[in-house]
Amino acid sequence: MDALRLIAIDWGTSSFRAWAMTAAGEVLDGRDLPCGILSIEGGDFDAAFESAVGDWLNAAPDTPVIASGMITSRNGWLETPYLAMPADAAALAGALVSLMTRRGRAVHFVTGLARDAESGLPDVMRGEETELVGHVAAGGCDGLYVLPGTHSKWARIAGGAIIDFETYMTGEMFAVLLEHSILGRLAVQGVPSQAAFGEGVRVGGRDGLSILSAAFSARTLPLFGRLPGADVAEYLSGLLIGAEVAAGLARHGARGSAPVTVIGRGDLARRYTAALSAAGAEVILAEPGRARRGLVAIARRAGMI
């Protein structure tokens, strides 16, 4: 592999992806392994790293390595400090944290971002900043971005830099309420109606609504025969995503103005797109998977390639 000039790694909670690349960012080889940070036996990230990409480094020992994601969190290989905003590829390049492996290989970690740690409520991301930088590098415009997930992230990009973001626990809230609260009791398996999710979005988006009281309607509506058991999960999903979208648009000020970019695919991206559209936002759907592009942009700024 003569042309190998950069190894880029996106190491998340449940997944590990790595690419062997040329100086131009062309992919020579790729790995997609199930060794997310939660699955590393005994926390031996060094051994997992060696096992995953050691052959590339044996073939070209001086290749620089850049990595980002939850691997820099408290439960990861090396807990790195958070970077403040605004943050772009250059700022992230300037904040790389390096570690020497037992085999003597240098790994350069992209650190996560924090919002407003001293005043107000702190918020954190690790990995999404690299994905966002990848979108900017791919020509993504300034504006509001939504990254759906268990913990969705809303981020504002201005002048090509991430200037603000906020986390919503919506996906996890949905899962714990459906599995562990009274709201799951009247939910039954079955084919839900097309309308149930939208009805939840409509209710969840109401002005002045408190999810602490509105969520109870996922129990009372079926009690009153106004929501079939097979629709309860869809309705609750709509209710929570509708509430998130209303709060996110109100807070980040994009209602009726610039388009909102949803970075995601599949069912969850469709849900957010539908809820944002129902709230009157213009939506651009962007494919995820730009972490590699972000890693290349940061590595380039750092002079690694």
Next chain:
Amino acid sequence: MDALRLIAIDWGTSSFRAWAMTAAGEVLDGRDLPCGILSIEGGDFDAAFESAVGDWLNAAPDTPVIASGMITSRNGWLETPYLAMPADAAALAGALVSLMTRRGRAVHFVTGLARDAESGLPDVMRGEETELVGHVAAGGCDGLYVLPGTHSKWARIAGGAIIDFETYMTGEMFAVLLEHSILGRLAVQGVPSQAAFGEGVRVGGRDGLSILSAAFSARTLPLFGRLPGADVAEYLSGLLIGAEVAAGLARHGARGSAPVTVIGRGDLARRYTAALSAAGAEVILAEPGRARRGLVAIARRAGMI
């Protein structure tokens, strides 16, 4: 028991209380048993009833029996329809639903209340209406009442009748988030600081706050060393109760006007009292346990005594 003229039963999800009373409502005997509706083997409520108060009825077979609580819910002895509001002792007396036991004893059930079942989101209560009627019978004033619990109820009383109410799932939300979500991971056992609950209340009561995002601060504050692990549960409790109180006062319009009556005792009542006070409401703390008084008032209106 010559003077026995009424048997009143408060039969809830996890408790069963019964009183043998005179026509004047004086208590001749009382039972407090752990046979809540969830604990009745095979759903044989008839047998449980006979075992609990059969001896009273054997001694005075014609004594009328009145019962209220979750016993009239879908998982209870007899699912009764909900009554609309406004509802007072007379309206509840007019809506009693009777059932003949296998031994030929008539039991008269107080039915629950529903809000706005046809338009908007439905809401339901079973048992709290009897407690509230008991407070009115004991001289409780018109105004806003809060009954803390796993599902707290906010109720408005006007002209001695319940005219509106709303359920908040705050207690259950707290339990499932702490036990089953990421928010419990940084929580540790220990002696919490006095300030943690109040700090949560302060944050939870902020204007325009979404609990879907604010809840994440129960993770980020400890991550930043700004909240000890021993304080996480207190902070989260304050955050949720603070959000409930802000929403409840905004919706039911009592902020800065008439006092709010909290019906409860112990730790939970103290939390609600503190959160309401922090939000600027004048609070009256009322002891719970007026279900018996409410049952007597309804029985009297029904001509049972």
